Amino acid sequence: MASISLKYKSKQGSLTAPGDVDPGAMIPIATTTLSTATATVTFSSIPQEYEHLQIRMITRSTNTASTGGDWVFIRFNGDTGSNYTWHRLYGSGASGSADAATSQTSTRVGVSPRDGTTASAYGAGVCDILDYTNTNKYTTQRSLVGNDRNGSGEIVLYSGLWLNTNAITTITLLPEQDNFKQYSSFALYGIKRAGA
Amino acid sequence: MAYTYSKIATYTVGSGGVASISFLNIPQTYTDLIVSISARSTFSDNGVSLRTSFNNDTGNITVRELRGSGSAAASYSITYGQTGYLTAGLDTANTFGSASIYIPNYTSSNYKSSSADVVSENNATAAWAVLSARLWSSTSPITTITLAPADGNWAQYSSAHLYGIKAEL
Numbered sequence: 001m002a003s004i005s006l007k008y009k010s011k012q013g014s015l016t017a018p019g020d021v022d023p024g025a026m027i028p029i030a031t032t033t034l035s036t037a038t039a040t041v042t043f044s045s046i047p048q049e050y051e052h053l054q055i056r057m058i059t060r061s062t063n064t065a066s067t068g069g070d071w072v073f074i075r076f077n078g079d080t081g082s083n084y085t086w087h088r089l090y091g092s093g094a095s096g097s098a099d100a101a102t103s104q105t106s107t108r109v110g111v112s113p114r115d116g117t118t119a120s121a122y123g124a125g126v127c128d129i130l131d132y133t134n135t136n137k138y139t140t141q142r143s144l145v146g147n148d149r150n151g152s153g154e155i156v157l158y159s160g161l162w163l164n165t166n167a168i169t170t171i172t173l174l175p176e177q178d179n180f181k182q183y184s185s186f187a188l189y190g191i192k193r194a195g196a
Numbered sequence: 197m198a199y200t201y202s203k204i205a206t207y208t209v210g211s212g213g214v215a216s217i218s219f220l221n222i223p224q225t226y227t228d229l230i231v232s233i234s235a236r237s238t239f240s241d242n243g244v245s246l247r248t249s250f251n252n253d254t255g256n257i258t259v260r261e262l263r264g265s266g267s268a269a270a271s272y273s274i275t276y277g278q279t280g281y282l283t284a285g286l287d288t289a290n291t292f293g294s295a296s297i298y299i300p301n302y303t304s305s306n307y308k309s310s311s312a313d314v315v316s317e318n319n320a321t322a323a324w325a326v327l328s329a330r331l332w333s334s335t336s337p338i339t340t341i342t343l344a345p346a347d348g349n350w351a352q353y354s355s356a357h358l359y360g361i362k363a364e365l
Contacts, residue, residue: 025359026201051206051357052232087315089264089325096271098264100321130234130294136353137234140317142294157264157325159315161291191232192203193357 026054031187037062037179043171043188046132050190053129053168058122059112060181066117069147069154070176072110072125076139076162077170080105085161092154106174107160109143113153115181122184123147133167202226204358213238213349217356218342224303226360231341233295233314233356237284239348243316243324244284246295247277247344250308256333264325266318278346280314280326285348287318292354302338307331 027050030043046053061070075084084107087100110125125145131137139162146155173186204226207217222229237244249257259274263281282293295314302308309331316324343356 024201025203085317085319085323087264087266087317087323087325089262089269089327091262091269096262096264096269098266098269098325100266100323102319102321128232128294128296130232131292131353131355134234134353134355136290137292138288138290140234140292140294140315142296142313142315144313157313157315157327159294159317159323159325161288161317161319163288163319165290191357191359193206 025192027190029188033185040174051193052191054189055127059184061112062179063114065114069111073106074109075172083163089157110145118150202360209354216344227363228361229299230359231297235354236292236351237345237348240285243281245346246279248279259330262327266321281324
């Protein structure tokens with residue numbers, strides 16, 4: 001398990017010092033690039049002052065199969081109960097399809113090439129989690145992800161629902177099987193509220 | 197990180213709901229715009245069409261859409277302002293759809309292309325996931341964006357957020 005300390009927080013108040021530049025609305029909260037194969041990646045103690053969260057990731061699985069990809073799962077606040085739903089719009093390069101699953105123990109946000117497929121190929125994905133502190137809303141995540149394995153691959157628009165209104169304080173990412181391969185990278189951003 | 201992604205405006209729906217959300221007098225100082233939406237319609241159905249218009253023009257719009265229903269996928273050509281589907285009144289309570297609309301070169305004197313990814317979510321198989329590309333056949337700079345459900349009102353706690361992207365020139 002890789003637990004990431006939070007290095008940056010949104011700047012508050014007036015800018016006074018020379019070089020004290022407003023970094024804009026999209027603030028890097030934490031980033032990790034794996035130095036070794038890792039089973040889970042966790043962002044904990046997530047700041048609550050942003051409007052939205054965004055995760056940007058590149059991933060590869062250590063599963064040695066020579067075909068296919070492994071899904072990337074996500075959990076919120078350490079909840080391992082059957083409280084998640086996902087929906088998928090999927091393109092294989094040859095056809096499109098859609099499916100869904102309810103009562104899951106995680107939802108899905110990515111896809112990783114397996115390690116027996118084209119070397120050095122990683123899947124890419126961006127996951128948006130809007131209004132993550134709003135306790136009137138169940139959490140919805142929306143992810144646009146994909147990978148090409150030089151002859152096969154997939155593109156996916158995922159959505160996921162966490163049946164819980166708690167504000168998100170912890171995010172855990174885990175591979176469908178085995179580990180995330182070395183050099184998989186995960187970055188968490190906070191998107192500021194207008195006027196903040 | 198460069199100062200390229202800026203917050204412009206946020207609107208959160210209060211009790212009683214609203215028929216639409218409009219961003220008016222959009223600054224013309226950015227390169228691109230992004231609209232983020234977390235919304236639910238009061239309409240009694242599973243999912244509701246999100247209608248997006250620029251400068252109050254509900255015509256002159258053509259759309260290519262890749263749509264998943266939770267069990268099947270298909271592609272459509274549309275000639276009105278549909279920008280996918282968000283959550284509605286028959287979907288799971290407390291659940292809000294999620295959307296991101298990317299509008300590049302919104303001040304240009306060319307026609308305006310935009311793209312969107314939009315999901316409705318629901319604790320059941322049936323829910324919408326849409327990738328959308330659209331063209332607004334107007335050379336006017338975009339100064340107003342209106343977001344409306346095709347039916348019903350935006351429910352309380354729905355929110356829409358406008359951001360500007362400034363290229364490093």
